[in-house]
Amino acid sequence: MAGPGLVAHMTEALPRMLADLETLVSCESPSADLDAVAASADVVAEVGTARLGVRPERIVIEGRTHLRWRLGDAPRRVLLLGHHDTVWPIGSLLSHPFSIVDGLIRGPGCFDMKAGLVMAFHAAAALPDPSGVTILVTGDEEMGSPTSRRLVEEEASGCAAALVLEASADGGALKTGRKGVSLYEVAVRGRAAHAGLEPERGVNATVELAHQVLAVSALPDPGRGTTVTPTLLTSGNTTNTVPDAGRFAVDVRVRDVAEQSRVDRAMRALRAVLPGSRLEIGGGPNRPPLERDASAALFARAVAVAGRLGMPEPVGVAVGGASDGNLTAGVGTPTLDGLGAVGGGAHADDEHVFVAELPRRSALLAALTADLLAGPPLTDARQATESSGPLQADRP
Structure with missing residues (x-):
């Protein structure tokens, strides 16, 4: 499945994506509450298993729960990286219930970054052969990854590329740089x-x-x-x-x-x-910086893939906030961040996701992953920078 057909497939899957996202958002998971994060891991595992057909490894470090799917028997090549913990305290659903109104999804953690997890599951499930893909979902990223840092670094060091499902920058821009x-x-x-x-x-x-x-x-x-x-x-x-x-x-x-x-x-x-x-x-x-040299070749691939899908050319921006993408880049793994949901309001009362962007964004993720599994090695970062799409100035 490729090209516009992949976008159509993801559009057909949208009702299931929305149901999965409601399930994840409805299980509150503040980082500091170990029991809540453990319960959230159970829910994430069930949703992921339903889409991927295989259960994850459950990795508990100092009481914090992380999940890992290693798909197929091929050598690890592409890491899809996300987290299921949020900044929202227990009880936030009372004042910020999950809802879909006028094309906007709302609810604690929907944008940062439970929609990204749903996208990862559906994108991997759409691959003809996901062998070589690892999906790692950590439970303490919002705290600075105190227990998952080594796990992230070890998993990334065995891969040719890390695709980070953190939410997009303004307007759906991909994150090609992050400050350390x-x-x-x-x-x-x-x-x-x-x-x-x-x-x-x-x-x-x-x-x-x-x-x-x-x-x-x-x-x-x-x-x-x-x-x-x-x-x-x-x-x-x-x-x-x-x-x-x-x-x-x-x-x-x-x-x-x-x-x-x-x-x-x-x-x-x-x-x-x-x-x-x-x-x-x-x-x-x-966290070390995610410098543009670490993302340039991947961004160039994303631009090419978007063109084959009939999608607008992506924009890349550098942002001030950090993520686990800093860690994957820090061990030398080519990294592209901000591949998750399009929306806004992370950590704020107006947190939201645009429903219409979920199928297109998931199709881009699936096609880019397939391209990395089947395609040639990543090009030299300097060449990629010269040939890739527009890179905008730093964002906060």
């Missing part, structure tokens, strides 16, 4: 004293934190797209005491590894300003 993420905590130790009677005997952690926040705020490089943002800050315990301890978090986003290393060196080089205070710097690089 570093996360730090700057902790200050001072000395307590009575704020009214003898403040001079104290070492004020709040004042030291102020010096350090200003130092960290000087590290961004807007010209290179590097952001270094102090975020959550706490200090002291009572209003009449010179605080003896405090801390703040730092969120770093970078386009390239060189910038990630520069910021890391600068964070490690921070020094206390007030006599008697001490600093402790924790954290570091969390």
Whole structure:
């Protein structure tokens, strides 16, 4: 099945896709709730098994539940990657029930990214021979993949390509680049004293934190797209005491590894300003950047496949947010992200998916997967960049 016939097939399957998506969305799965994620894994396993005809491996790491389908006996070649955990707490369905109104699907996690899981199952099921395809569905991506990181990296390192089912960028754009993420905590130790009677005997952690926040705020490089943002800050315990301890978090986003290393060196080089205070710097690089060289050849293939399907030429954009696509690219696997649902409102009250785009998007995923299974090796990234479709500027 190829060309427009594949789009027609996915259009015919749309009622089943919508039913599957309602089933997934109706099982709430906030990342921090281990029981909820385990229950969601059961539901995802049932939906996937019904479409693929084979049950997944259930992988539990530190209480967090992940699923893996390795289809057929051929060597692993294409990884379809997604997650079933969401940012929505239990009870969100009461205020954000699953619905389909005026062509929009709504419900917690529909866009980020349970629609992408449905697409993966239906796309793989549409392949004449899915042998060589792995579908990996993790349960802690929204927390930064603390237990699934190694699983993702090991699975990707054995594949020729990773296709990430995170939701699309604005207008359905594919994600050809993602910033790398570093996360730090700057902790200050001072000395307590009575704020009214003898403040001079104290070492004020709040004042030291102020010096350090200003130092960290000087590290961004807007010209290179590097952001270094102090975020959550706490200090002291009572209003009449010179605080003896405090801390703040730092969120770093970078386009390239060189910038990630520069910021890391600068964070490690921070020094206390007030006599008697001490600093402790924790954290570091969390996810490497997904640089465009890692996606260029795959994006070029997607453009060619879309043309054969009679679909508009895809647009590729670089975005600031991170995903497990950063991890697959970090181990050297060609990676294309944002192949999931078209819609908007991720993590927000207006989260939604466009019904009409599900068949076309699923057809593109199936055709690209088939092309990678049967086609020649990926072309050189520099050649692909020159010949591929339009790449737009960075998005948040």
